[in-house]
Amino acid sequence: MSETGAPRWDLLPHDPAGFFELSTGFDRKTLKRAYGKLIRQFKPEKFPEQFQKIRAAFEALDGQLRYGQLPSTDSKGQIYQWQVETAAAYDANKSASSGMENAAAEAVPLHDLLRTEKPSVLYRQISQSDRKTPYDYFALAILSDLVQTDQKKFFQWLLTGLKEHPQDKGLFSLLYQYFQTDLPLELIPTLLLTTSKAICDDRYYYLTESAWLRLLRSTKFPVFRETLARCEANLKDFRINARIAFYIQTLRPALWRADAQWLRKTIDWLEVNSGHLPPQLENDFHVLELIRDYQKTAAAFVGDDPTRRQVAATIKHYFCSDSTTGDAAVIEHQLTLADDAEALMRAFPAELEDSEREGASAMWVLWSWIGSEVADRNGIETARVAPEKFLKRVFALMVDLDETWDISSRSMMIYYMVNYLPYLLFSVAPFLIFFSWLENPLFLGGAIVLAVLSMVFYHFVLIPATIEPMFDKMIQRSIEENYLRLWRGRFVQLIDANHVSMQGLAATLHEIVFERKHRLRAVVHLVNYVPRDIGIAFYAEAARFRV
Amino acid sequence: MNTAPQTTAKQKLKYAWRALQLNPATQADQIVRQRLIGLGMTAETDVTGSQEQRIEIRQQLDQVREKFWVFHPEQILELLNDLPVAPYPELKVSVKRMQRLCTVKPLVEKLSRRKEKDINFINTFKRIFLLPPREAGKVKERYLRNLANNPAIARVQDTVRVIREKYPQLYEVESDWFSQMLLIQSRQPEPSRAASASGVSFDLEGMELPFFLIFVVVMFAVRIVWLVFRSAQ
Numbered sequence: 001m002s003e004t005g006a007p008r009w010d011l012l013p014h015d016p017a018g019f020f021e022l023s024t025g026f027d028r029k030t031l032k033r034a035y036g037k038l039i040r041q042f043k044p045e046k047f048p049e050q051f052q053k054i055r056a057a058f059e060a061l062d063g064q065l066r067y068g069q070l071p072s073t074d075s076k077g078q079i080y081q082w083q084v085e086t087a088a089a090y091d092a093n094k095s096a097s098s099g100m101e102n103a104a105a106e107a108v109p110l111h112d113l114l115r116t117e118k119p120s121v122l123y124r125q126i127s128q129s130d131r132k133t134p135y136d137y138f139a140l141a142i143l144s145d146l147v148q149t150d151q152k153k154f155f156q157w158l159l160t161g162l163k164e165h166p167q168d169k170g171l172f173s174l175l176y177q178y179f180q181t182d183l184p185l186e187l188i189p190t191l192l193l194t195t196s197k198a199i200c201d202d203r204y205y206y207l208t209e210s211a212w213l214r215l216l217r218s219t220k221f222p223v224f225r226e227t228l229a230r231c232e233a234n235l236k237d238f239r240i241n242a243r244i245a246f247y248i249q250t251l252r253p254a255l256w257r258a259d260a261q262w263l264r265k266t267i268d269w270l271e272v273n274s275g276h277l278p279p280q281l282e283n284d285f286h287v288l289e290l291i292r293d294y295q296k297t298a299a300a301f302v303g304d305d306p307t308r309r310q311v312a313a314t315i316k317h318y319f320c321s322d323s324t325t326g327d328a329a330v331i332e333h334q335l336t337l338a339d340d341a342e343a344l345m346r347a348f349p350a351e352l353e354d355s356e357r358e359g360a361s362a363m364w365v366l367w368s369w370i371g372s373e374v375a376d377r378n379g380i381e382t383a384r385v386a387p388e389k390f391l392k393r394v395f396a397l398m399v400d401l402d403e404t405w406d407i408s409s410r411s412m413m414i415y416y417m418v419n420y421l422p423y424l425l426f427s428v429a430p431f432l433i434f435f436s437w438l439e440n441p442l443f444l445g446g447a448i449v450l451a452v453l454s455m456v457f458y459h460f461v462l463i464p465a466t467i468e469p470m471f472d473k474m475i476q477r478s479i480e481e482n483y484l485r486l487w488r489g490r491f492v493q494l495i496d497a498n499h500v501s502m503q504g505l506a507a508t509l510h511e512i513v514f515e516r517k518h519r520l521r522a523v524v525h526l527v528n529y530v531p532r533d534i535g536i537a538f539y540a541e542a543a544r545f546r547v
Numbered sequence: 548m549n550t551a552p553q554t555t556a557k558q559k560l561k562y563a564w565r566a567l568q569l570n571p572a573t574q575a576d577q578i579v580r581q582r583l584i585g586l587g588m589t590a591e592t593d594v595t596g597s598q599e600q601r602i603e604i605r606q607q608l609d610q611v612r613e614k615f616w617v618f619h620p621e622q623i624l625e626l627l628n629d630l631p632v633a634p635y636p637e638l639k640v641s642v643k644r645m646q647r648l649c650t651v652k653p654l655v656e657k658l659s660r661r662k663e664k665d666i667n668f669i670n671t672f673k674r675i676f677l678l679p680p681r682e683a684g685k686v687k688e689r690y691l692r693n694l695a696n697n698p699a700i701a702r703v704q705d706t707v708r709v710i711r712e713k714y715p716q717l718y719e720v721e722s723d724w725f726s727q728m729l730l731i732q733s734r735q736p737e738p739s740r741a742a743s744a745s746g747v748s749f750d751l752e753g754m755e756l757p758f759f760l761i762f763v764v765v766m767f768a769v770r771i772v773w774l775v776f777r778s779a780q
Contacts, residue, residue, distance in 0.1 A: 014570075014573030014574070044598070045602070045637075048602070056576065109567075111564045111565075114564050114567070115564075142562075142567055145582065146559050146563055170571035170572040173572050173573075173575040174578060174579070177575035177576050177579040180576075181579055181583065329636070332636035332637075332639055335637060339640065339644060339680075342726070345723075404731075424762070427762060428766070438770075451763075485730065486731075489726060489727045489730070493684070493688045493727060496688060497684040497687065497688035497689070498684075498685075546679075547637060
């Protein structure tokens with residue numbers, strides 16, 4: 001940021017690392033933190049253009065880091081020199097041929113020549129040149145759009161240029177951006193195959209990843225599988241890390257679209273090579289595990305419940321779409337869920353059957369991961385209230401709910417009878433047994449001792465062993481009933497008003513019950529119920545997307 | 548790629564002229580964007596234009612909210628249907644909700660005319676109806692928190708029951724909030740309610756032993772009285 005605290009927009013797009021104020025050797029976590037900080041300041045709804053720029057810079061850097069490519073050192077001082085040589089050379093040639101002696105000294109840039117010369121003439125001149133510079137290939141690619149009807153020529157010139165100048169960053173970046181565009185689907189296999197013949201090293205995966213993902217998402221899987229096999233046969237010199245990065249990324253949609261055989265083979269390969277897994281990909285690898293865990297249990301858990309089915313459909317949609325479409329689908333669905341809390345609570349009840357627990361948990365873990373990703377990418381904040389203020393609100397609610405905890409008078413009567421009647425029985429029984437001899441002080445004393453001992457025995461042994469557990473169960477049941485009937489709904493309303501995460505709510509409850517030790521009765525048990533309640537968790541996740 | 552709209556030679560030339568001045572190593576995204584525009588594969592204002600549209604739609608929605616109670620539902624629906632919200636998920640959901648509210652708007656008006664209503668509750672409901680969700684959440688929670696001590700709780704709950712029975716579509720709009728309102732018990736001091744107002748706990752909080760000692764002492768006293776009585780006979 002500048003001295004005024006504003007971001008250095010002038011550093012974009014050429015120095016994204018500088019823009020995010022990242023020091024040398026930064027990792028994806030640091031990048032994500034820096035991105036999050038900026039995105040909270042420049043929310044998409046208020047600063048759409050700035051948001052686009054920040055996101056584009058983040059995605060470019062993140063892509064490089066996934067492939068273990070440290071962001072270009074050029075951005076740290078050594079500016080990559082893009083030599084604009086053609087214009088001068090062309091000008092010199094042209095002038096020489098027309099007999100002007102000092103024309104070479106007055107080199108006119110190529111873009112200015114376009115004002116006076118026909119593009120077809122310039123195109124022909126440059127393409128006929130024996131030794132072409134990277135700028136020549138760049139110029140030919142651009143001019144081909146003006147003089148050729150085949151739009152593939154643009155791509156072909158860039159690729160030819162890269163064959164000739166394999167290390168040229170300008171041509172490489174442009175080809176990378178070209179693959180990022182919405183290319184015609186039927187053209188993609190040919191482009192990928194042609195590229196694999198020209199760029200056979202590990203850069204191939206990074207360069208073409210976008211096009212592969214599009215192919216995978218939009219065509220039948222065999223097209224992807226066969227094209228990939230043919231392209232990989234052309235690759236000769238690639239690091240295993242690049243291939244791992246590529247497969248980890250492509251498996252996200254592939255896990256939903258690929259055939260079982262290809263999946264097994266690919267996952268086996270990844271597992272065999274997990275020793276080579278670079279640290280920056282550990283989290284991505286973990287996400288694949290989450291998806292697989294979810295897929296194993298999803299069908300049984302989802303069943304016919306409409307809300308669960310919608311969540312399942314959105315999860316699939318998210319992984320099978322590009323990030324913009326996927327994010328939009330998730331945001332829309334989260335808002336829909338937040339709008340119908342009752343349906344959500346019915347779909348994810350507080351008490352799940354044992355058979356459903358695993359499926360619900362796998363769905364929740366994956367859903368919350370997706371939620372965090374989408375929220376981070378789109379600058380959606382979680383907590384809106386200060387922790388102390390929120391703690392006061394939760395405490396006020398707990399006090400309120402504690403007062404609603406009601407036990408029926410019948411249960412109360414049974415409790416007092418079962419608990420206190422034996423005292424009477426044990427204290428009276430010895431006197432009744434020795435009734436006829438009570439005038440004898442020995443018997444009177446014996447009866448008193450027996451009464452005292454039996455009451456002590458009852459108090460310290462029988463009550464803890466029998467009556468207390470029985471009533472604990474009864475109390476527990478009563479608390480459960482209260483939670484399901486009344487308290488759960490009030491927590492939904494609390495979340496609706498404060499937009500806190502489940503973790504934030506659980507931590508606050510814990511603090512109230514264990515650390516602040518406020519005098520509360522039944523509601524202290526909320527600390528066991530709320531954090532385990534998957535319905536509340538889903539609701540908290542959905543409510544954070546509300547604006 | 549999008550199907551190419553009409554593109555002129557002049558547009559292409561403009562693209563080439565601009566692109567040739569850029570450095571592909573650092574400005575590749577701009578070159579590609581210029582190319583798409585120049586070849587007519589995307590509109591020049593696509594990226595920023597859509598964001599501007601988002602802001603514009605939001606403003607239009609705010610205007611609809613302001614005039615919600617004044618306009619006829621059909622007029623509002625017409626306005627809402629014209630909004631191009633498809634690419635904006637948050638606006639899409641807001642519009643969907645507004646459309647739903649339009650269909651139940653006549654029911655709110657009918658409810659307002661009923662005799663057994665609680666007017667403060669109706670006003671809060673009408674306010675919540677149109678507030679943005681985050682704001683509405685706060686109002687709803689505050690209302691629930693204060694309801695137990697509200698002297699008009701019985702009337703409020705009767706109104707909610709009327710909504711549930713007579714206007715189920717309206718009840719659906721805020722069903723979670725209404726359900727909670729029906730579950731809340733009054734804390735107003737009423738003779739019939741006094742005994743159970745605040746609930747009862749089983750926990751005697753360590754009073755078991757004193758209870759027991761008092762009991763023993765009483766038993767002793769009874770016994771002594773009885774012995775004294777017998778010896779007197």
